[in-house]
Amino acid sequence: MKVIHLGRADYVPTWRAMQAFAARPFGMEGEELWLCEHPPVFTLGMAGRPEHVLAAGGIDVVQTDRGGQATYHGPGQVVAYPLINLGERPYFVKEYVHRLEEAVIRTLGEWGLPGHRVAGAPGIYIRLQDPYSHAPLPQRPMRRLPGTPAPQPDFTGLAKISALGIKVSRQHAYHGVALNVDMALEPFERINPCGHAGLPAIDLSSIGVRASWDEAASALAAHLTRLLAP
Template identity: 35%
Template sequence: MKLTFIDWKLRSYSEAWEQQTEMFNALIRAKLNGETYKNNIIFCEHPHVYTLGKSGKENNMLLNEEQLNAIHATLIHIDRGGDITYHGPGQLVCYPIINLDEYKLGLKEYVHLLEEAVIRVCASYGVTAGRLDKSTGVWLDVGTPRERKICAIGVRCSHYVTMHGLAFNINTDLRYFSYIHPCGFIDKGVTSLQQELGKEIAMSEVKLRLQQEINRLLDGKAG
């Protein structure tokens, strides 16, 4: 089953969202019309941006427009699930635009699969990560006062075709999370691989490891 990985490198959120949406709509059209299509998984980084999902609360953004300008960031309302999150340089963003029917996956199982891929990548660096009840994403020190999030997940799905995806903190400037209540949480921290390991991590290396894990997990589901 053909799965294409595309690296957009650094790309503005608005441009990436527009291109994602085009690919998403094209895949849905092809699926409904019985035409051929490709499943694509996109990697990229974004300039500083905050995105607020459909169920998000405005007051989880703690800065006004002038303050956002001062830190060279923007705020965009988008069509994924979830609340507010941050994207910026040093964070690996992954956008799978795939037909879940090909992999016999429901939406919950798909989110679980994305989480598992990140958990495995963290383990490959000696970082133990896991899941938090009633919350998507990947967390460290679950069940302790030091719970902190290393990867946010928010997806949109229509006709079992997906877009949006995950944001994995690698060498992220974590100060940018202090300007929001990430994903609506006010009592939990955020972290990155760099923070946990005490050194900068090669983004190209993490991309390769995440690609391999997603490939393995989806291959195991393909029928």
């Protein structure tokens, strides 16, 4: 997978470029991973509800074609967009999402920080009171009987450090995953992150991890490239 560093890139032109890339025929040999950070922007997924943006202020709100609800992108956040052909892989969308999350978990692990999954809520979370605890979360995803309803997400004692949202069209995937490195977190308070009221956001610097944007981007790209290989 070819890794492309876009630098600081406006959201809408980047999104349109992803759409154009995914619309053309390509196989494994044409896949790319785009890394960038965006100027401040709120985005809503396809089913995103405008009321989840509580107070946009002077920040643009973009209704996009990814899955999920409301999120925020801004300087100091690594955004990774794998542009891949899922038809070339022996797994489906659910496993793809799992691998995106796993790449973030392994990236955090390079700084000794455990990332956690929460049942019913894609993304990666950090314990607020004890961020370096490796103890399993009681609200982690667990096997359930077929036909039983998915659990309601429980964010007690947690903050979100990584959000994801994807789009798959004709087996071509785009959009991706964001990791908060060293950024202004206040804009997250102006939305219900991923549709969940009161869910706090956190970044690496708030935990005391001294990682530059380039270091985090390089680590995340390496893990994504490895985990998304066919």
